[in-house]
Amino acid sequence: MEGELALLGKYIGAGLAAFGLGGAGIGVGNIAGNFLAGALRNPSAAAGQTATLFVGIAFAEALGIFSFLIALLLMFAV
Template identity: 60%
Template sequence: MEEGLKYVGAGLACFAMFGAALGVGNIFSSYLDAAMRNPSAAQGQFGNLIFGFAVTEALGIFGFLIAILLLFAV
Protein backbone atom coordinates (compact mmCIF):
# COMPACT_ATOMS: atom_id res chain seq x y z
CA MET A 1 0.00 0.00 0.00
CA GLU A 2 2.85 2.37 0.81
CA GLU A 3 4.33 1.83 -2.65
CA GLY A 4 1.08 2.79 -4.33
CA LEU A 5 0.68 5.92 -2.23
CA LYS A 6 4.16 7.05 -3.28
CA TYR A 7 2.99 6.98 -6.90
CA VAL A 8 -0.20 8.85 -6.06
CA GLY A 9 1.79 11.53 -4.24
CA ALA A 10 4.25 11.84 -7.12
CA GLY A 11 1.39 12.18 -9.58
CA LEU A 12 -0.20 14.90 -7.50
CA ALA A 13 3.12 16.73 -7.27
CA CYS A 14 3.29 16.69 -11.07
CA PHE A 15 0.27 19.01 -11.16
CA ALA A 16 2.80 21.75 -10.36
CA MET A 17 4.37 21.15 -13.77
CA PHE A 18 0.95 21.43 -15.39
CA GLY A 19 0.39 24.73 -13.59
CA ALA A 20 3.81 25.97 -14.67
CA ALA A 21 3.03 25.16 -18.29
CA LEU A 22 -0.24 27.09 -18.09
CA GLY A 23 1.51 29.97 -16.35
CA VAL A 24 4.28 30.25 -18.94
CA GLY A 25 1.74 30.17 -21.75
CA ASN A 26 -0.27 32.89 -20.05
CA ILE A 27 2.80 35.06 -19.46
CA PHE A 28 4.00 34.89 -23.06
CA SER A 29 0.53 35.34 -24.54
CA SER A 30 -0.04 38.43 -22.42
CA TYR A 31 3.35 39.83 -23.41
CA LEU A 32 2.73 39.26 -27.10
CA ASP A 33 -0.74 40.76 -26.85
CA ALA A 34 0.63 43.88 -25.16
CA ALA A 35 3.54 44.09 -27.62
CA MET A 36 1.14 44.07 -30.54
CA ARG A 37 -0.88 46.88 -28.99
CA ASN A 38 2.12 49.06 -28.10
CA PRO A 39 5.33 47.94 -29.83
CA SER A 40 7.39 50.83 -28.47
CA ALA A 41 6.88 49.66 -24.86
CA ALA A 42 7.63 46.00 -25.57
CA GLN A 43 11.38 46.30 -25.04
CA GLY A 44 10.85 47.90 -21.63
CA GLN A 45 8.71 44.98 -20.48
CA PHE A 46 11.10 42.27 -21.64
CA GLY A 47 12.83 42.10 -18.23
CA ASN A 48 9.49 41.52 -16.53
CA LEU A 49 8.75 38.78 -19.05
CA ILE A 50 11.97 36.93 -18.30
CA PHE A 51 11.51 37.31 -14.53
CA GLY A 52 7.97 35.93 -14.69
CA PHE A 53 9.14 33.06 -16.88
CA ALA A 54 11.95 32.18 -14.46
CA VAL A 55 9.74 32.23 -11.37
CA THR A 56 7.03 30.17 -13.03
CA GLU A 57 9.48 27.58 -14.32
CA ALA A 58 11.15 27.38 -10.91
CA LEU A 59 7.83 26.40 -9.36
CA GLY A 60 7.42 23.66 -11.96
CA ILE A 61 10.93 22.38 -11.30
CA PHE A 62 10.26 22.35 -7.55
CA GLY A 63 7.14 20.26 -8.16
CA PHE A 64 9.17 17.84 -10.27
CA LEU A 65 11.83 17.65 -7.57
CA ILE A 66 9.21 16.79 -4.95
CA ALA A 67 7.81 14.07 -7.22
CA ILE A 68 11.28 12.56 -7.67
CA LEU A 69 11.92 12.71 -3.93
CA LEU A 70 8.62 10.98 -3.22
CA LEU A 71 9.47 8.19 -5.64
CA PHE A 72 13.09 7.53 -4.81
CA ALA A 73 13.64 8.69 -1.22
CA VAL A 74 13.91 5.99 1.38
Protein backbone atom coordinates (compact mmCIF):
# COMPACT_ATOMS: atom_id res chain seq x y z
CA MET A 1 0.00 0.00 0.00
CA GLU A 2 2.81 2.42 0.83
CA GLY A 3 4.53 1.72 -2.48
CA GLU A 4 1.36 2.51 -4.40
CA LEU A 5 0.93 5.75 -2.49
CA ALA A 6 4.51 6.78 -3.24
CA LEU A 7 3.98 5.96 -6.91
CA LEU A 8 0.81 8.05 -6.92
CA GLY A 9 2.72 10.94 -5.36
CA LYS A 10 5.41 10.68 -8.01
CA TYR A 11 2.86 10.88 -10.81
CA ILE A 12 0.98 13.78 -9.24
CA GLY A 13 4.25 15.67 -8.75
CA ALA A 14 5.31 14.99 -12.33
CA GLY A 15 1.96 16.22 -13.60
CA LEU A 16 2.24 19.40 -11.57
CA ALA A 17 5.77 19.97 -12.82
CA ALA A 18 4.52 19.59 -16.39
CA PHE A 19 2.40 22.73 -15.95
CA GLY A 20 5.65 24.63 -16.51
CA LEU A 21 5.61 23.47 -20.12
CA GLY A 22 2.31 25.21 -20.67
CA GLY A 23 3.68 28.32 -19.01
CA ALA A 24 6.65 28.27 -21.35
CA GLY A 25 4.36 28.02 -24.36
CA ILE A 26 2.31 30.98 -23.14
CA GLY A 27 5.50 32.94 -22.47
CA VAL A 28 6.95 32.31 -25.92
CA GLY A 29 3.65 33.25 -27.54
CA ASN A 30 3.51 36.44 -25.50
CA ILE A 31 7.08 37.40 -26.42
CA ALA A 32 6.60 36.69 -30.12
CA GLY A 33 3.23 38.45 -30.23
CA ASN A 34 4.56 41.59 -28.58
CA PHE A 35 7.55 41.62 -30.90
CA LEU A 36 5.29 41.30 -33.92
CA ALA A 37 3.05 44.11 -32.67
CA GLY A 38 6.09 46.35 -32.18
CA ALA A 39 7.58 45.38 -35.53
CA LEU A 40 4.34 46.27 -37.31
CA ARG A 41 4.31 49.67 -35.63
CA ASN A 42 7.95 50.46 -36.44
CA PRO A 43 9.36 48.14 -39.12
CA SER A 44 12.70 49.95 -39.31
CA ALA A 45 13.51 49.15 -35.66
CA ALA A 46 12.50 45.48 -35.91
CA ALA A 47 15.85 44.33 -37.31
CA GLY A 48 17.68 45.76 -34.30
CA GLN A 49 15.45 43.95 -31.83
CA THR A 50 15.62 40.47 -33.36
CA ALA A 51 18.51 39.39 -31.12
CA THR A 52 16.57 40.48 -28.05
CA LEU A 53 13.60 38.47 -29.30
CA PHE A 54 15.67 35.31 -29.55
CA VAL A 55 17.21 35.81 -26.10
CA GLY A 56 13.73 36.20 -24.59
CA ILE A 57 12.46 33.10 -26.35
CA ALA A 58 15.52 31.15 -25.20
CA PHE A 59 14.96 32.11 -21.56
CA ALA A 60 11.28 31.16 -21.71
CA GLU A 61 12.06 27.83 -23.37
CA ALA A 62 14.84 27.10 -20.86
CA LEU A 63 12.32 27.32 -18.02
CA GLY A 64 10.01 24.95 -19.91
CA ILE A 65 12.81 22.47 -20.51
CA PHE A 66 13.78 22.70 -16.83
CA SER A 67 10.22 21.86 -15.74
CA PHE A 68 10.18 18.95 -18.21
CA LEU A 69 13.42 17.68 -16.69
CA ILE A 70 11.96 17.90 -13.19
CA ALA A 71 8.87 15.98 -14.33
CA LEU A 72 11.04 13.23 -15.85
CA LEU A 73 13.17 13.03 -12.72
CA LEU A 74 10.08 12.71 -10.55
CA MET A 75 8.71 9.92 -12.73
CA PHE A 76 11.81 7.83 -13.35
CA ALA A 77 14.28 8.58 -10.56
CA VAL A 78 14.48 6.10 -7.74
